[in-house]
Amino acid sequence: MARSASKAAAARRNGFLIAAASLLLLIWVFPLIWAVIVSLKSESEVLAYPPRVIFEPTFQNYSDALFGGVSILPSLVTSLIVSTSTTILTIIIAVPAAYAFARLRLRGKKWLGFYTLATQMVPPVGLVIPYFLILNKIGWLDTFQGMVTVYLTFSLPFAIWLLVSYMEDIPREMEEAAFLDKANRFQTLWHIILPQVRGGIAVTVIFIFLNAWNEFLFAVQLGGNTVRPVTVAMFNFVSVEQTLWAKLSAAALVAMLPMIIIGIAAQKQIVKGLTVGAVKGGGRL
Amino acid sequence: MTKADDNTNQRSVPLVTRRTLLKGAVSGAVLATSSGFFAGRAYADGQFMDLDSLRAANIDWRQAEGASITVGVIPAGYFQNLETVLPDFKELTGIDVRFEMTPPGQIRQKAVLDLSSKTGTWATHAADPMYYDLYVTNDWVDPLDGYLGDAKLTDNDWFQYEDILAGWRGATSVGGSPFGIPFDGEATIQVYRKDVFDKLGLKPAETFDEFTSNAAAAHDPDNRLWGTALRGFRGAGQNMYIYPSIFRSFGGEWFDNTGKMVVNGPEAIAALNWYVNLLNNYAPPGVENWNWPDIADAFGQGTVASYIDAHGSAAVITNPEKSKVIGKIGFARWPKGPSGKRVSSIWNWSFPINGALSQKDKVATWLFIQWAASKETQVATTYAFPGAYKRTGANRTSVWEIGEYRATLEAAGDNYIAAATTSFAEDTDVEWRPRLPQWPAVGDTMATAIQAALVGQSTVTDALNEAQKKIEAILKG
Numbered sequence: 001m002a003r004s005a006s007k008a009a010a011a012r013r014n015g016f017l018i019a020a021a022s023l024l025l026l027i028w029v030f031p032l033i034w035a036v037i038v039s040l041k042s043e044s045e046v047l048a049y050p051p052r053v054i055f056e057p058t059f060q061n062y063s064d065a066l067f068g069g070v071s072i073l074p075s076l077v078t079s080l081i082v083s084t085s086t087t088i089l090t091i092i093i094a095v096p097a098a099y100a101f102a103r104l105r106l107r108g109k110k111w112l113g114f115y116t117l118a119t120q121m122v123p124p125v126g127l128v129i130p131y132f133l134i135l136n137k138i139g140w141l142d143t144f145q146g147m148v149t150v151y152l153t154f155s156l157p158f159a160i161w162l163l164v165s166y167m168e169d170i171p172r173e174m175e176e177a178a179f180l181d182k183a184n185r186f187q188t189l190w191h192i193i194l195p196q197v198r199g200g201i202a203v204t205v206i207f208i209f210l211n212a213w214n215e216f217l218f219a220v221q222l223g224g225n226t227v228r229p230v231t232v233a234m235f236n237f238v239s240v241e242q243t244l245w246a247k248l249s250a251a252a253l254v255a256m257l258p259m260i261i262i263g264i265a266a267q268k269q270i271v272k273g274l275t276v277g278a279v280k281g282g283g284r285l
Numbered sequence: 286m287t288k289a290d291d292n293t294n295q296r297s298v299p300l301v302t303r304r305t306l307l308k309g310a311v312s313g314a315v316l317a318t319s320s321g322f323f324a325g326r327a328y329a330d331g332q333f334m335d336l337d338s339l340r341a342a343n344i345d346w347r348q349a350e351g352a353s354i355t356v357g358v359i360p361a362g363y364f365q366n367l368e369t370v371l372p373d374f375k376e377l378t379g380i381d382v383r384f385e386m387t388p389p390g391q392i393r394q395k396a397v398l399d400l401s402s403k404t405g406t407w408a409t410h411a412a413d414p415m416y417y418d419l420y421v422t423n424d425w426v427d428p429l430d431g432y433l434g435d436a437k438l439t440d441n442d443w444f445q446y447e448d449i450l451a452g453w454r455g456a457t458s459v460g461g462s463p464f465g466i467p468f469d470g471e472a473t474i475q476v477y478r479k480d481v482f483d484k485l486g487l488k489p490a491e492t493f494d495e496f497t498s499n500a501a502a503a504h505d506p507d508n509r510l511w512g513t514a515l516r517g518f519r520g521a522g523q524n525m526y527i528y529p530s531i532f533r534s535f536g537g538e539w540f541d542n543t544g545k546m547v548v549n550g551p552e553a554i555a556a557l558n559w560y561v562n563l564l565n566n567y568a569p570p571g572v573e574n575w576n577w578p579d580i581a582d583a584f585g586q587g588t589v590a591s592y593i594d595a596h597g598s599a600a601v602i603t604n605p606e607k608s609k610v611i612g613k614i615g616f617a618r619w620p621k622g623p624s625g626k627r628v629s630s631i632w633n634w635s636f637p638i639n640g641a642l643s644q645k646d647k648v649a650t651w652l653f654i655q656w657a658a659s660k661e662t663q664v665a666t667t668y669a670f671p672g673a674y675k676r677t678g679a680n681r682t683s684v685w686e687i688g689e690y691r692a693t694l695e696a697a698g699d700n701y702i703a704a705a706t707t708s709f710a711e712d713t714d715v716e717w718r719p720r721l722p723q724w725p726a727v728g729d730t731m732a733t734a735i736q737a738a739l740v741g742q743s744t745v746t747d748a749l750n751e752a753q754k755k756i757e758a759i760l761k762g
Contacts, residue, residue, distance in 0.1 A: 042606070043606050043607055044606050044607050047582055047586055047607060048586075049509070049588070070360075128394075129398060129402075132398050132402060132404075133402050136402065136404045136406075141404070141406065220387065220388065220391045220395070221391065221394065221395055221398060224355070224385050224406075225355075225383060225385050232388070235360055235386075235388035236360050236386070238360070238388070239359075239360045239361050239362065242578050242581070242600065242601050242604075243578055
């Protein structure tokens with residue numbers, strides 16, 4: 001009797017939790033659903049009151065956003081080039097740097113660490129003018145190398161600090177065993193550390209790519225006709241005459257796609273990466 | 286200025302077979318060759334205009350041949366039309382012009398960045414008239430007297446600078462000298478639902494009191510019809526687009542006899558009170574977050590009986606794709622304020638010359654500006670444009686007198702042309718907003734005060750006193 005009562009209580013609790021979670025999820029996902037619905041409506045239906053639930057869906061907005069007069073397609077390619085280059089370069093530089101911070105005995109390590117972090121403390125808008133002047137001086141305004149270099153200045157400190165915490169979580173004993181087998185630093189990093197921090201790297205990749213993909217402030221000020229990422233191109237639908245909500249939603253959803261694909265692909269690694277500290281009781285070694 | 290300053294400027298009536306606004310501009314070139322729109326017209330060698338008519342100007346159009354310049358503009362139909370006809374400019378001058386579309390919220394920042402660092406990235410750009418004091422104080426742009434007066438560069442018998450609307454010329458001049466040439470602009474007018482007004486026996490307002498009483502009479506929120514709406518969103522180009530006109534209509538002056546800026550005088554208090562009471566009583570809830578597109582969308586959906594805003598907002602309310610009130614729209618001049626004045630904005634997009642350019646590029650830029658502001662190009666990008674989108678903000682009196690131009694505008698609704706042209710001629714006020722190098726900061730401060738009073742965070746008097754204090758600090762610093 002007592003057992004079945006407690007079972008029922010547990011079921012009730014579960015039911016309540018599921019309902020609460022569903023509600024929260026619904027609230028959270030509502031804007032996205034709304035955007036999907038808007039993107040399938042005609043511009044006049046978007047503004048109809050009360051909003052129509054039943055309407056004839058159209059893919060015209062997607063075809064206009066992608067292939068119309070102000071297509072965002074070239075800008076998607078630009079965003080892809082900038083974000084991918086930024087992410088790859090960041091990982092190539094940040095992994096050894098993070099390893100050095102986590103393992104090597106460096107003079108002034110503490111200060112160097114603080115310096116790395118300090119660059120993150122400046123509000124980005126304060127850097128627009130200096131970056132504009134520097135890029136102009138070296139002729140890199142509105143170039144891919146200019147934009148990627150600027151993004152690196154934000155992504156690197158962030159990536160280094162994120163990866164340091166993952167690397168510090170790896171028991172030193174594993175490396176020591178490798179050293180005993182005559183492995184050098186590089187081999188240790190490659191064969192011992194990297195497989196262990198895969199999850200951390202996946203998380204870092206996502207964050208770096210996401211930030212580069214969604215960046216607007218520097219893209220609009222330091223870019224131009226050559227480098228015009230999708231965040232800037234989206235404004236084609238917010239002209240001074242009017243906002244074309246349906247086309248804007250379609251463009252935004254298309255721009256989300258790469259992120260969703262990367263997110264799904266890396267999900268297993270991310271979950272592993274996020275929980276790696278927790279299973280050990282949260283403390284660093 | 287801030288993100289939100291997309292403001293003030295919109296225009297373009299969707300006439301003829303309007304498909305989408307943006308598609309229209311681009312499809313222009315295609316239509317030009319395929320639809321036979323130009324059938325019967327023979328252009329010497331231009332695709333969109335008669336280049337011979339431009340060559341009639343007694344200047345050497347090819348004096349900067351080979352130059353290449355970049356022009357910063359905003360994404361808007363009127364600049365897209367201009368971009369479409371650029372090949373004719375290349376044909377005429379041998380100069381390459383590249384447009385860089387920059388969102389309205391960022392174009393000012395980018396222009397200031399470019400001008401202040403003397404990089405010369407943008408040879409010219411779509412400039413906000415309120416920024417000329419800042420540009421000129423810092424010597425960032427060239428005075429244009431020299432260009433206009435140089436017979437090698439300008440044939441004024443042909444160009445006719447004086448034909449450009451006087452209010453706009455005033456707005457782009459500093460100390461009597463022109464620093465920018467207006468390309469496209471607007472007048473602030475009254476827009477109302479003719480069917481609603483007819484039913485209730487109302488007439489478009491002649492005075493502010495009438496505007497309020499009209500709004501009260503039409504106000505029927507239970508049936509989703511609100512009396513009126515004005516820009517409520519906070520921003521130098523949003524609520525500080527409409528408030529200055531109200532303030533000036535109440536007889537307000539931005540500067541006292543000693544030249545000190547005063548924003549909390551009795552006229553200011555009366556003006557802000559009128560605005561706050563009107564919107565709180567007769568505007569839809571949430572109007573404090575509305576900019577002009579929201580007003581036009583609501584009007585187009587039939588939920589607002591009247592509003593005052595730019596004449597170009599007709600683009601939205603006459604767009605068959607969006608509007609339910611086509612054929613039921615009337616237009617009228619800005620009503621008379623207690624001072625007896627009607628005050629339209631002098632908003633326009635103009636082109637200055639970046640002072641950091643090389644001499645050759647300056648000449649190329651001037652030729653571009655002269656071409657863009659010329660009657661020929663104005664015609665080619667307005668009624669004669671072969672796309673669906675026709676500009677409605679032509680910069681010249683003579684263009685506003687052309688029958689074909691007027692015919693394309695008539696379709697917008699009752700009294701549209703008369704309301705706009707009378708406003709241009711009689712209601713534009715160069716001192717509409719305080720012309721100061723510190724305008725961006727002053728405009729934002731005022732915008733914050735106006736919204737605080739509107740949402741009841743602060744009383745009208747307190748809000749203006751607070752703004753006065755902040756503005757004094759800004760002007761001192």
